Amino acid sequence: MKTRFIIILSLVWPCLDLFGHDQNVHEAITVHAADVAYAHSPGFKEFLNTVSADKPLSGLTSGTNSMRVGSHHEDFADEPGDVGGKRSLNHFYDPLDTNFDKGLSDIPPDIRGVAGTNSFKWASISNCAGFDYRLRPPAHISATDNVNTSNIWTWQNARGYEWLGLTATNLLGRQTNLDNMFRGVGQVMHLLEDTSQSRMSISPDFIPPFLRS
């Protein structure tokens, strides 16, 4: 019985990520949204023109490219230099939930419990702390812990970078902070994009590399 359970788990797990947007999908949505905003939002267009001396309107060093990069990086899992840990554990929001703080709480095969900070908090609280999560049996077979994580790419953090990007007295300081601002906005956009998919199952973070399809 136990063997069959492990076999089913091994075969089903790699399929789970099919339910999430791939990073290139996020990037495409973000770039399109930025283009539409530029075409239809006078405020956004005016802001980009205002900072265009420090941040080109198009190309590799543009704000749109930084947003695209941010929407890709929001799916990082234990990337060195990123304090967000397994970021996708914090990509869930269940508005109807009253028991598990509205975040990820459904872990295969049938475990209920908080496993991540809800995506609204993750996106909107400055330096938001991730939920400290340690996998418990039987899911521990392929896992590492997700503890002491935080998000430095929230909406509030982006506002902080914006302030610095507009007020720094040297060019490099302005460019770096504007770059961070756009990247932060891109990471927040990723979280918003994730709400367009209905999914409340565990992330494939927990799948060992050799099982990832």
Added chain:
Amino acid sequence: MKEMIMKTLKKYSNHFGLVLALCVLAISGCSCSAPKPVPTPDPLAGFHAASKNPEQLIIDDYQSYIKTLSPDEQKYATVDYFFEDGAGRHAVEIMITLNHTNWRHILIYDKNDKRIKTIKYISGHSAS
């Protein structure tokens, strides 16, 4: 002989599931690339985000570099950052997330925009 084969099959029939799972693991495991360690020192030490977009020479070079990659890599390759240092050198960072693995390709150019170094390594993983 036939009896022996049947006996063996019968003996291991209870473990069919286990054997199947091991086969799946073995096949999946074989498809993994050998990890390349993150280079030390950091290949981008001394570089910072560039203030202007790259010259056409550099654009042409990284575009032709991407065309040399495998079809899968080309599909997922994105040019993320353009860097400069104080000595007139530039660098381009290409990110390729393939099978949840983040590959970084760093192309470094001299002050004449000629590529002088290419570094490729696995920086981490992604999960959606």
